[in-house]
Amino acid sequence: MTWVEVDDDSGFGMDNLPYGVFSRPGELPRVGVAIGSFVLDLAGLSADGLIENNRWFAAGSLNGFMVAGRAAWQANRARITELLSDETFRDRVEPHLIPLTTVELLRPIEVADYVDFFSSPDHAVNTSKIFRPNAPAPAPNWRSLPVAYHGRAGTIYASGAPVVRPCGQRKVDSRLAYGPCLKLDYEAEVGFVAGVPSAPGTRVPTAAFADHVFGFLLVNDWSARDIQSWESQPLGPFLAKSFATSISPWVVPLAALEAARIPQPPQDPAPLSYLEMNEDWGLDLTLEVLINDQVVATPPFSRMYWTSPQQLAHATVNGAPLRTGDLFASGTVSGPERTDRGCMLELTWNGRDPIDLPDGTKRTFLEDGDTVTIRATAPGLSGSRISLGEVTGTVLPANP
Amino acid sequence: MTWVEVDDDSGFGMDNLPYGVFSRPGELPRVGVAIGSFVLDLAGLSADGLIENNRWFAAGSLNGFMVAGRAAWQANRARITELLSDETFRDRVEPHLIPLTTVELLRPIEVADYVDFFSSPDHAVNTSKIFRPNAPAPAPNWRSLPVAYHGRAGTIYASGAPVVRPCGQRKVDSRLAYGPCLKLDYEAEVGFVAGVPSAPGTRVPTAAFADHVFGFLLVNDWSARDIQSWESQPLGPFLAKSFATSISPWVVPLAALEAARIPQPPQDPAPLSYLEMNEDWGLDLTLEVLINDQVVATPPFSRMYWTSPQQLAHATVNGAPLRTGDLFASGTVSGPERTDRGCMLELTWNGRDPIDLPDGTKRTFLEDGDTVTIRATAPGLSGSRISLGEVTGTVLPANP
Numbered sequence: 001m002t003w004v005e006v007d008d009d010s011g012f013g014m015d016n017l018p019y020g021v022f023s024r025p026g027e028l029p030r031v032g033v034a035i036g037s038f039v040l041d042l043a044g045l046s047a048d049g050l051i052e053n054n055r056w057f058a059a060g061s062l063n064g065f066m067v068a069g070r071a072a073w074q075a076n077r078a079r080i081t082e083l084l085s086d087e088t089f090r091d092r093v094e095p096h097l098i099p100l101t102t103v104e105l106l107r108p109i110e111v112a113d114y115v116d117f118f119s120s121p122d123h124a125v126n127t128s129k130i131f132r133p134n135a136p137a138p139a140p141n142w143r144s145l146p147v148a149y150h151g152r153a154g155t156i157y158a159s160g161a162p163v164v165r166p167c168g169q170r171k172v173d174s175r176l177a178y179g180p181c182l183k184l185d186y187e188a189e190v191g192f193v194a195g196v197p198s199a200p201g202t203r204v205p206t207a208a209f210a211d212h213v214f215g216f217l218l219v220n221d222w223s224a225r226d227i228q229s230w231e232s233q234p235l236g237p238f239l240a241k242s243f244a245t246s247i248s249p250w251v252v253p254l255a256a257l258e259a260a261r262i263p264q265p266p267q268d269p270a271p272l273s274y275l276e277m278n279e280d281w282g283l284d285l286t287l288e289v290l291i292n293d294q295v296v297a298t299p300p301f302s303r304m305y306w307t308s309p310q311q312l313a314h315a316t317v318n319g320a321p322l323r324t325g326d327l328f329a330s331g332t333v334s335g336p337e338r339t340d341r342g343c344m345l346e347l348t349w350n351g352r353d354p355i356d357l358p359d360g361t362k363r364t365f366l367e368d369g370d371t372v373t374i375r376a377t378a379p380g381l382s383g384s385r386i387s388l389g390e391v392t393g394t395v396l397p398a399n400p
Numbered sequence: 401m402t403w404v405e406v407d408d409d410s411g412f413g414m415d416n417l418p419y420g421v422f423s424r425p426g427e428l429p430r431v432g433v434a435i436g437s438f439v440l441d442l443a444g445l446s447a448d449g450l451i452e453n454n455r456w457f458a459a460g461s462l463n464g465f466m467v468a469g470r471a472a473w474q475a476n477r478a479r480i481t482e483l484l485s486d487e488t489f490r491d492r493v494e495p496h497l498i499p500l501t502t503v504e505l506l507r508p509i510e511v512a513d514y515v516d517f518f519s520s521p522d523h524a525v526n527t528s529k530i531f532r533p534n535a536p537a538p539a540p541n542w543r544s545l546p547v548a549y550h551g552r553a554g555t556i557y558a559s560g561a562p563v564v565r566p567c568g569q570r571k572v573d574s575r576l577a578y579g580p581c582l583k584l585d586y587e588a589e590v591g592f593v594a595g596v597p598s599a600p601g602t603r604v605p606t607a608a609f610a611d612h613v614f615g616f617l618l619v620n621d622w623s624a625r626d627i628q629s630w631e632s633q634p635l636g637p638f639l640a641k642s643f644a645t646s647i648s649p650w651v652v653p654l655a656a657l658e659a660a661r662i663p664q665p666p667q668d669p670a671p672l673s674y675l676e677m678n679e680d681w682g683l684d685l686t687l688e689v690l691i692n693d694q695v696v697a698t699p700p701f702s703r704m705y706w707t708s709p710q711q712l713a714h715a716t717v718n719g720a721p722l723r724t725g726d727l728f729a730s731g732t733v734s735g736p737e738r739t740d741r742g743c744m745l746e747l748t749w750n751g752r753d754p755i756d757l758p759d760g761t762k763r764t765f766l767e768d769g770d771t772v773t774i775r776a777t778a779p780g781l782s783g784s785r786i787s788l789g790e791v792t793g794t795v796l797p798a799n800p
Contacts, residue, residue, distance in 0.1 A: 113554045118635060132634065139633045144576055145569050149635040150550040150642070154513045154723045155600070164601040166718035169545050169672065176544055178672045200555070201564040201799055224718070233539050234532065235518060235549040236636020242550070243718040272569065272578045318566035318624070318643040319799065323554045399601055399719065 001382070002084045004097065006036035011387025015259075015380040017080060018250035018389070019062055019215065022103040029106055031057040031065060033080055034250055034389075037100050040080065044096040050089070051079050061110045062251060066195030066214040067324040073195075073214065077255055105249035107158035108217070109193055112323035114151040114245065115315055116189075116221060116331060118142075119306040120299075121265075123334040126346045131229055143269060146306035146314045148331075151221070152242035156327065159248050159391040163222055165368060165398040166243040170226035180398035183225035183351065184366040187332040188289045188299050188342035188374045190388075191219040192308050193251060194326040201319040206277050209309035210254055212322055216283075216308075218248035218374050218391040219329040225345050225365070247327070248374075248391040256386055260284045260378035264307050271310065274317050281307035283378065285388070287333055289342065290373040291366075294358045299333035299342040301376070368397045401782070402484045404497065406436035411787025415659075415780040417480060418650035418789070419462055419615065422503040429506055431457040431465060433480055434650055434789075437500050440480065444496040450489070451479050461510045462651060466595030466614040467724040473595075473614065477655055505649035507558035508617070509593055512723035514551040514645065515715055516589075516621060516731060518542075519706040520699075521665075523734040526746045531629055543669060546706040546714045548731075551621070552642035556727065559648050559791040563622055565768060565798040566643040570626035580798035583625035583751065584766040587732040588689045588699050588742035588774045590788075591619040592708050593651060594726040601719040606677050609709035610654055612722055616708075618648035618687075618774050618791040619729040625745050625765070647727070648774075648791040656786055660684045660778035664707050671710065674717050681707035683778065685788070687733055689742065690773040691766075694758045699733035699742040701776070768797045 001014050012018070012034045022039050023029040030043035042057035051057075052075075056065035065072070083089045118124055121138065124147075128137035141147065157163075165180050195214035198204050204212055221241060228240030264282035271277075285301035306314075311328055332342040341347045344365050347355050351364035366372065373392040380386035401414050412418070412434045422439050423429040430443035442457035451457075452475070456465035465472070483489045518524055521538065524547075528537035541547065557563075565580050595614035598604050604612055621641060628640030664682035671677075685701035706714075711728055732742040741747045744765050747755050751764035766772065773792040780786035 113552050115638075128634070141571070141630055141633065144571075145631060147631070147635055148638050150552055150638070152513050152550055152720060153553065154726070155720050157600075164719050167603075167674075168718050171541070171544075176669075176672065178674060200557075203567075227718070230541055231545060231547070232634070232636075233541065234528070234632070234636070235547055236632075236634070238515075238548050238550070239714070239718040239720070242715075242720045269576075272576065274567075274578060315639070315642075318568050318627070318639040319564050320552060320555050320639070320642045326554070 003087050003090050004035050004038065004084055008384060010036050011377055011385055012036055013382065013384060014081060014084065015382045016252065016256050016386040017077060018252040018256065019108065020249045020251065021061060021106045021108045023106060024103050029060040031059060031062060035084060038097040039100055039103055041096040041098055045093065048092065050083060050092060051076060062108050063110045063324050066193065069196050070211055073253060074255065077253060105159065107247065108249055108251050110325045111153040111156045111327050112325035114153045114156060114327045115148050116151045116329045117306065117311050118147040118331040119304045119311065120331055120334045121303065121305045122336055122340065123332040123342065123346065126334065130345060130350045146311045148315065149236045151245060155242055156245045156247055159246055159393065161246060161393060162396045163244045163393045164396045166224050166239065167398055168224060168227040168239050169230060171230045181224035181227055184395060185223040185225050185344045186366065186372045187221040187223055188287050189219040189221055189329045189332060190216060190285060190301055190376065191247065191327050191329040192216050194322045195324055197324055198316060198322040200321040203319065204312050204316045204322060206309035206313045209312055213254060213312065215251040215253045216257065216388065217251050218376055218388050220246040220372060220374055220391050220393060221329060222246065223343065225350065246391050246393045248389045250389040252388055257283065257378060259381045262302060265303060265305060267305065274313055275310045277307060277309065281309050285376045285378045288375045291357060291363065292359065292371055296355060297339055297341050297347060299340050300335045301333050303335055304330060304333065366395050368395050370395050403487050403490050404435050404438065404484055408784060410436050411777055411785060412436055413782065413784060414481060414484065415782045416652065416656050416786040417477060418652040418656065419508065420649045420651065421461055421506045421508045423506060424503055429460040431459060431462060435484060438497040439500055439503055441496040441498055445493065448492065450483060450492060451476060462508050463510045463724050466593065469596050470611055473653060474655065477653060505559065507647065508649055508651050510725045511553040511556045511727050512725035514553045514556060514727045515548050516551045516729045517706065517711050518547040518731040519704045519711065520731055520734045521703065521705045522736055522740065523732040523742065523746065526734065530745060530750045546711045548715065549636045551645060555642055556645045556647055559646055559793065561646065561793060562796045563644045563793045564796045566624050566639065567798055568624060568627040568639050569630055571630045581624035581627055584795060585623045585625050585744045586772045587621040587623055588687050589619040589621055589729045589732060590616060590685060590701055590776065591647065591727050591729040592616050594722045595724055597724055598716060598722040600721040603719065604712050604716045604722060606709035606713045609712055613654060613712065615651040615653040616657065616788065617651050618776055618788050620646040620772060620774055620791050620793060621729060622646065623743065625750065646791050646793045648789045650789040652788050657683065657778060659781045662702060665703060665705060667705065674713055675710045677707060677709065681709050685776045685778045688775045691757060691763065692759065692771055696755060697739055697741050697747060699740050700735045701733050703735055704730060704733065766795050768795050770795050
């Protein structure tokens with residue numbers, strides 16, 4: 001299917017072709033597509049006249065290409081598929097294949113606004129029981145609307161960027177304290193990115209999802225649980241989230257996820273009309289969460305109660321327009337089993353039940369030096385699995 | 401003091417000199433300073449070599465100038481003061497004075513992230529009693545930290561932009577409904593804008609406020625109360641706020657607010673060390689809220705419990721960096737008297753007690769066609785009052 005040597009298990013075969021931004025020492029950042037163990041340099045290809053359009057790809061983010069819209073995305077994907085499969089292009093294309101080991105992968109998008117949902121039923125119930133033991137779990141509104149809040153766009157970092165342990169206030173028993181977070185956590189999430197803007201005062205119905213959304217990526221919504229439980233009433237989480245959010249380098253286009261689309265779980269009560277779905281937009285993604293290279297959970301995205309098109313329709317139903325680069329994250333992906341849980345708050349039940357790592361150590365929350373990695377795969381069109389890559393980050397000690 | 405003819409009561413004399421962005425038909429937007437009934441065209445002045453630096457001012461936002469930093473802000477203010485006071489410059493400067501009646505005032509800044517605080521004690525108590533009648537008022541954390549949340553940066557509009565009534569979900573008794581918001585409200589707030597960024601992982605202590613913050617402006621944080629009361633648990637307000645926020649066209653530099661600085665109200669308990677203040681940063685601003693040109697409230701900013709430097713120190717204590725264009729709003733400004741209340745939720749006690757307007761009509765919440773205007777003045781250095789200008793917007797009917 002391609003003249004490029006691609007390992008069948010790489011997850012980056014011809015049915016994936018995700019977009020990212022890379023740089024090499026002394027060279028400007030530019031847009032590329034992952035194929036096997038290479039990045040295909042789209043800026044180079046377009047400079048050589050092999051693809052449209054150099055302005056999209058000789059750039060430090062995907063935003064210029066994302067705004068171009070669905071027809072441009074489809075045409076570019078078709079052309080890249082042609083270039084990589086037709087042996088007659090090999091001589092001209094091969095010089096633009098760069099080994100991934102020689103590049104740095106950067107944050108792929110300029111983030112406009114960042115919205116974080118809360119769409120896993122297991123996560124909603126677990127966090128409710130932990131944080132609000134006397135309240136109904138999940139909250140009464142949870143099955144009527146995809147609950148969400150705005151996060152901080154300015155602290156969305158590339159995968160690999162270190163995460164400095166945040167400082168802040170907490171209340172322990174009746175004593176107020178300030179200092180480094182004692183309950184540092186990750187959240188394994190999946191996000192989607194808007195490419196095509198919408199007009200103020202209009203809505204993006206569920207059926208128009210693919211006209212606006214460019215692709216999916218992985219999100220680690222780092223969280224400070226002791227700060228969160230003290231600050232969050234009544235206006236929601238703020239500093240507990242705003243210190244860092246990490247995103248994966250590859251944005252997987254919607255076209256690559258066709259084989260991963262499955263029926264969503266049943267919804268009861270029936271959603272209001274503006275949240276009705278006419279297509280399957282559940283996604284059969286399998287996540288893996290690793291601490292120091294040891295798998296601690298495998299959260300199933302297929303259980304998410306609200307689909308991505310429902311989330312987008314909800315976020316715009318009040319007339320809030322989309323901008324290119326708007327990022328929408330799913331909320332922590334969890335499941336009914338302990339090994340499904342997508343954050344340590346749930347895994348250790350807020351520290352009550354430490355987890356044992358294969359290396360013989362225990363964890364209640366993250367320790368300085370811990371590296372957290374989130375990976376995901378999905379069924380690909382060819383029957384193999386495609387990879388969403390990974391998002392990783394290492395915890396550094398708090399600044400004094 | 402100036403050779404420009406300035407009405408003493410204009411609020412835009414030599415002790416103010418706020419910055420904004422304006423355009424004229426067929427001309428590019430550019431930066432100007434308000435003086436009397438004129439805008440002083442800084443792009444024109446700099447093109448003529450009368451001030452540094454054309455790159456800052458031949459621009460569609462203040463961001464390029466804001467990032468230049470405190471020394472540049474001071475030097476530019478000093479030079480403009482010289483040009484407008486020294487008669488010998490009159491011939492060269494006068495051509496750059498443009499009547500305000502002939503220009504359109506635009507949104508002055510490109511907003512990076514938008515944070516909204518909740519720092520009025522009266523507003524915190526009133527909203528708590530209204531929304532959470534069985535909870536302590538204010539919430540237990542309120543006197544320990546400046547509660548805040550992130551709003552949507554992409555829906556921050558210029559003063560004068562119409563506000564389309566949002567649609568959304570609400571729950572009335574036990575019935576779920578979808579439709580145009582029935583409890584549309586404004587919130588009278590004061591905001592400040594960051595100019596100089598800070599580094600990830602570092603903090604901006606209260607004493608460094610003036611090294612980062614460029615100036616103050618007025619904010620109307622439009623709110624949909626029926627949507628808000630249903631959606632906000634547990635992650636805070638989302639669609640109830642994200643449809644629109646309006647900001648005033650003039651950004652008043654810190655230097656113009658020296659005479660307005662007063663001691664803040666006493667804080668009990670004593671703030672944690674990272675929130676300690678060594679300077680007075682209460683602000684003696686008087687706000688006026690008008691519906692259809694009729695004053696409905698005069699909220700006193702002097703009662704705000706948390707100062708702007710405390711808000712900024714809190715927002716960055718977890719290492720979240722500042723970006724140029726970050727906007728921080730105070731939260732609704734209210735006071736103990738009914739005429740002090742900065743939103744209709746409080747004025748009408750969530751619709752229970754309608755207000756009578758001088759034109760003989762009543763309001764529980766905003767009606768289509770209503771125009772809301774927020775103004776503010778402050779003591780100026782010369783003994784007169786300076787104006788923060790106004791932020792205004794008219795409610796349009798919901799889109800079907």
